[in-house]
Amino acid sequence: MIKSKLPNVETTIFTKMSALASKHEAINLSQGFPDFDIDNKITELYGHYSKKGYNQYAPMIGVEKLINSIAKKVKKDYNVSVDPLSEITITAGATQAIYTAITTLINPDDEAIIFSPAYDSYAPAIELAGGKTHEVKLVHPSFSINWDEVNKLINKKIRLIIINSPHNPTGAVISKDDIRELERIVSSNNIYIISDEVYEHIVFDNKVHHSLLTSDILRKKTFATYSFGKSLHITGWKLGYCIAPRNLMEEFRKVHQYNVFSCNSPAQYAIADYIDNTSPFDKISEIYEKKRDLFLKGIKNSRFKVIPSNGTYFQLLDYSNISNENDVEFAKRITIEHKVASIPISVFYKDKTDDKILRFCFAKKDETLLKATKILCRI
Numbered sequence: 001m002i003k004s005k006l007p008n009v010e011t012t013i014f015t016k017m018s019a020l021a022s023k024h025e026a027i028n029l030s031q032g033f034p035d036f037d038i039d040n041k042i043t044e045l046y047g048h049y050s051k052k053g054y055n056q057y058a059p060m061i062g063v064e065k066l067i068n069s070i071a072k073k074v075k076k077d078y079n080v081s082v083d084p085l086s087e088i089t090i091t092a093g094a095t096q097a098i099y100t101a102i103t104t105l106i107n108p109d110d111e112a113i114i115f116s117p118a119y120d121s122y123a124p125a126i127e128l129a130g131g132k133t134h135e136v137k138l139v140h141p142s143f144s145i146n147w148d149e150v151n152k153l154i155n156k157k158i159r160l161i162i163i164n165s166p167h168n169p170t171g172a173v174i175s176k177d178d179i180r181e182l183e184r185i186v187s188s189n190n191i192y193i194i195s196d197e198v199y200e201h202i203v204f205d206n207k208v209h210h211s212l213l214t215s216d217i218l219r220k221k222t223f224a225t226y227s228f229g230k231s232l233h234i235t236g237w238k239l240g241y242c243i244a245p246r247n248l249m250e251e252f253r254k255v256h257q258y259n260v261f262s263c264n265s266p267a268q269y270a271i272a273d274y275i276d277n278t279s280p281f282d283k284i285s286e287i288y289e290k291k292r293d294l295f296l297k298g299i300k301n302s303r304f305k306v307i308p309s310n311g312t313y314f315q316l317l318d319y320s321n322i323s324n325e326n327d328v329e330f331a332k333r334i335t336i337e338h339k340v341a342s343i344p345i346s347v348f349y350k351d352k353t354d355d356k357i358l359r360f361c362f363a364k365k366d367e368t369l370l371k372a373t374k375i376l377c378r379i
């Protein structure tokens with residue numbers, strides 16, 4: 001028998017709810033992935049590069065053409081200069097970038113601050129590195145950061161703060177004031193940041209995504225992580241990247257070369273070609289804002305209460321007018337009885353805070369959303 005390194009961790013709720021949805025033939029608005037067709041051009045490019053023989057190991061840091069394209073993209077989007085060869089590494093999705101950055105930063109007994117409800121990969125990765133996680137709850141229902149709580153926790157053991165904006169599961173986005181608070185904290189402490197910006201291109205109602213790369217102070221202490229899965233609707237390709245200053249990136253790569261070494265080669269060539277020759281990122285917010293609005297229009301006459309989503313492809317709905325059941329039970333019941341699957345928000349908290357809220361993914365075909373919202377109106 002082996003001693004579990006993560007004794008309290010079970011199969012993720014995303015896997016469980018997707019399995020339940022499939023078993024009961026329910027519409028799956030639980031896991032965050034698109035169900036619509038992706039641009040043919042990108043799949044053709046994948047085939048093209050594979051047929052041309054780009055099938056062996058890519059360089060450890062990533063295909064040079066792709067890291068150059070990313071540097072150009074970051075300059076265009078944020079007016080930030082990044083040195084491609086020393087400051088960008090291609091990863092197997094943002095998940096591996098986050099895991100590698102945590103492993104790079106956290107030594108046994110170091111401490112980290114995350115904000116809950118929190119994406120589920122952060123705390124286990126910190127635990128595996130021997131660190132301790134402090135959860136600061138975002139202020140319900142705006143899901144903004146309570147900086148007084150953060151400041152109370154700052155001490156010499158805190159090595160890492162993880163920021164996720166636009167935020168999964170709430171759709172909240174950080175403000176310039178949040179950036180200033182972070183600048184103040186990292187300036188006077190030996191604290192680093194992982195900025196999980198996988199939803200950088202999905203912001204609504206003319207809101208702006210404030211990348212931490214745009215702050216000169218934060219840029220020096222930040223591992224910023226991104227996902228082509230989210231930005232190009234190709235979650236199954238599992239490709240993303242990390243941007244960090246040279247001294248941090250050198251350490252990151254020492255870990256990266258032993259937990260994955262390098263990532264899918266033809267996919268990197270295909271993505272580089274695709275982003276150099278189309279402008280795929282410019283339209284994403286518009287696509288998803290339309291889908292969010294369609295979803296909101298569809299549930300307007302339901303008994304669910306809407307918690308505004310400013311970004312990501314998730315919409316939170318409060319069901320306290322409908323039932324007193326705990327959110328896991330309620331989510332399961334509506335999957336089985338009404339055939340719409342969602343994610344209960346309590347699973348994103350260590351203490352399983354239950355505010356009677358479910359998360360619905362609207363990265364779906366319009367017809368899927370129309371069918372699902374009709375059902376939600378009947379609950």
Ligand SMILES: Cc1ncc(COP(=O)(O)O)c(C=O)c1O
Nearest residue numbers: 093094095119168198227229240
């Ligand atoms: C907040 C957040 N970070 C990271 C990831 C992981 O991204 P990837 O699929 O590129 O590993 C996700 C995916 O759902 C996410 O929602």
